Amino acid sequence: MINLQSSRLHTIVIVVVMLLALGFQLVAIHEQSLSGDGAYHLIAGYQGWRVGQNRLNLEHPPLVKTIMTFPLLFDEPLLTEPVPVKNILAAIDNIHANALLIRRATIRARYMALIFFVIPFLAGCYYLGRYIAHWPTGIILLCLVAFSFSVIPTLTILQTDTAVSLGYLLTLLALFRLLKTKSYDSAVVVGIAFGFAVSVKFSGLLLLPTILIAVILIKPPARSYWFSVRRLSLIILSAWIVLELSYWAINWNYTQEVGRMTIRTYTHGQAMVVRDQMQGFEPLLLAVESKDPFLAQWITGMLGVYTQNSIGVYPVYAFGEVSYWGRYGYFPALFLIRVPLVILLTGLFAVFYFLKRGKFTGQPPRQKSAEILLLLVTVGAYLWVAVTSNYNLGFRHLIPIIPIVYLPAACWLAQHRAVARVFIGLLMIEALLLSPLWMNATNTWWLGEANPTRFVFSLEDNFIQLAKYGEQHNIKKLNVIDPGTGEKQIQAYIPDARLLKWETPLEAGWYAVSVRVEQFVPALLYTPEDSALKQVAQQWHPVWQTVKTGQDFGYAAGSFHIYYLDEGQLIKPGKAQSP
Structure with a gap:
């Protein structure tokens, strides 16, 4: 009776915790606007299903995009024709023109992420804690992850991080089993889990040291020198099969001509900012493509990410400075x-x-x-x-x-x-x-x-919450200053919004200034380098200074500073306002 009651309590607690965790995820699904690479992933996955060729976004393996965009096949077309990689920014802006469609697509894709990646990931947290200690530890670990405010919003955004996190947990749990059983079956399971991890994100490769050490830790029978080698070979073979299968669905209409052309767009720097650093890889990639096209796509994407990382291409704000290069801290x-x-x-x-x-x-x-x-x-x-x-x-x-x-x-x-x-x-x-x-x-x-850490890092915009702020304060027309964001992307959530360019004449009314402007503009103005970004900051500085003279209504939606500017505070664009 005691065991039965304990088992029932165990089940009840897990169900309650999972339901609470799902409640937070439902809010995240419906209350966060599309951000980051989300739109690019939607386009790449949808186009892959439609044309049967993996032409876009090789820097992210296709499995996550393939799964998340499957429901989009049963709605009105997201794209009317295939998008070449050189037009991807325009395509991202254009798909936002149909606001209802992009919001439906986002929500449906997020539900697919919830079902296939988030729920298994949370379950994996429980099993990790249970294996290392006991079931209460598993439930507590599940709670710590599921109820962390920093984790909640990241799980269902249209990125690959949750999927690779699931891959990490599956691989670790499979390795624990391999340490116990030492069997070939367990090695195959490890390979499947590892194959899933590298099929969703290249950071799955970072599990290799863990796998190698696990294989070394297995104590072989006496004089069995090939014991560990055979198991490692099974792991690699199983992982390769999973990787191949993950590329098959999105390449059902693969042709060598298109495949080789896609590789060249990457090696020539047309698909990623890699300058001329990938041209030396082209002969190798084309040689691999002639033998294994799907592996060639995976290697192309991995080398693209490696090259970008080595040359530094993303300007990132942190602690008052903007840098293309990483910071150890x-x-x-x-x-x-x-x-x-x-x-x-x-x-x-x-x-x-x-x-x-x-x-x-x-x-x-x-x-x-x-x-x-x-x-x-x-x-x-x-x-x-x-x-x-x-x-x-x-x-x-x-x-x-x-x-x-x-x-x-x-x-x-x-x-x-x-x-x-x-x-x-x-x-x-x-x-x-x-x-x-x-x-x-x-x-x-x-x-x-008084929060000193509020704006020390770059922030993500949430236009759904900005729209709600406008409705609550009866703002009929909102002028948005958010360089790098397309007007259609904003109007998908705030139809009457006007996205300002630096040369746009200012008018009396409400302004929402992205915190990124407050971060990047001062930081770039004081950098010694005369970069293109510094020129952009110089263009935006007088506009920002003028808007700052308006009535300050504080911050809204987590990343926007709200002002009201009246007629007497307007100046012509391009002329500096005294700070």
């Missing part, structure tokens, strides 16, 4: 600022607690020493690449290792159930208070206007 600082304080402080305490006691959830460390070593290697390899990378793009890039990093806190809280209930309650309250503006929040949000 970027991701550590991002982690310290974006992880909820409850988890951050508990996790740090738990690490010292377990190190001091030499025990992990009441068990001698040697019982799980191999598994813990694999977790440490995974985090170490991933963080090393992240810290040394020039891709300083956001918290979502940390999601693959978040369950592992949160694990010490979950283990400690599992030993202190009363504290765990309070902490999980605090996490949920924090997530509710920040809803739906989780994306740009920091863990010192409760300081309000």
